[in-house]
Amino acid sequence: GNSVTQMEGPVTLSEEAFLTINCTYTATGYPSLFWYVQYPGEGLQLLLKATKADDKGSNKGFEATYRKETTSFHLEKGSVQVSDSAVYFCVSGGSNYKLTFGKGTLLTVNP
Amino acid sequence: KAGVTQTPRYLIKTRGQQVTLSCSPISGHRSVSWYQQTPGQGLQFLFEYFSETQRNKGNFPGRFSGRQFSNSRSEMNVSTLELGDSALYLCASSRDRGNTEAFFGQGTRLTVV
Numbered sequence: 001g002n003s004v005t006q007m008e009g010p011v012t013l014s015e016e017a018f019l020t021i022n023c024t025y026t027a028t029g030y031p032s033l034f035w036y037v038q039y040p041g042e043g044l045q046l047l048l049k050a051t052k053a054d055d056k057g058s059n060k061g062f063e064a065t066y067r068k069e070t071t072s073f074h075l076e077k078g079s080v081q082v083s084d085s086a087v088y089f090c091v092s093g094g095s096n097y098k099l100t101f102g103k104g105t106l107l108t109v110n111p
Numbered sequence: 112k113a114g115v116t117q118t119p120r121y122l123i124k125t126r127g128q129q130v131t132l133s134c135s136p137i138s139g140h141r142s143v144s145w146y147q148q149t150p151g152q153g154l155q156f157l158f159e160y161f162s163e164t165q166r167n168k169g170n171f172p173g174r175f176s177g178r179q180f181s182n183s184r185s186e187m188n189v190s191t192l193e194l195g196d197s198a199l200y201l202c203a204s205s206r207d208r209g210n211t212e213a214f215f216g217q218g219t220r221l222t223v224v
Contacts, residue, residue, distance in 0.1 A: 101154035
């Protein structure tokens, strides 16, 4: 079945620092890929998605590119804010219609 | 447009009891999936319903069951509760099956004592 591996946290950054959260996947075929974010006390929200190789998903300054050759979907942001503090999940959507989640990476941004 | 609504938000149950959780998907969404979130195991897929039929099931014991009604609302039931069932249970709705965007509710926090 599908699996997703993302970098272990926690990640602590200062405001305006550059963020990278690594994510790799294994899957049969070419799944859609997503980044979801979970703010404290809230449910999961879709941050961005990419449905095919070389697609770049972007939202709120975050970006991730679907790299088929390296089976990766790394999340990046050029300048993080305190409000970006949350848990980030890399997710693959398989042909069996279920989402497979990475373990999540806790990001804390300090002023 | 209203989001995914899960009720109740919090539950405390005793070992051996059973519990029913409810999920109302976004209007017009026909697919509902359930996930269990724990600190140790992360987010794990429980089951998926579409058109009142269970289409997919995760690797959970038979104590976990669910159903979907004609209005797409879904319930999940856990019987003979164990301490290890304590978790956040999340419901996600999608317009259709497939790799489309899933919208999540805020979850039901179940504590088994």
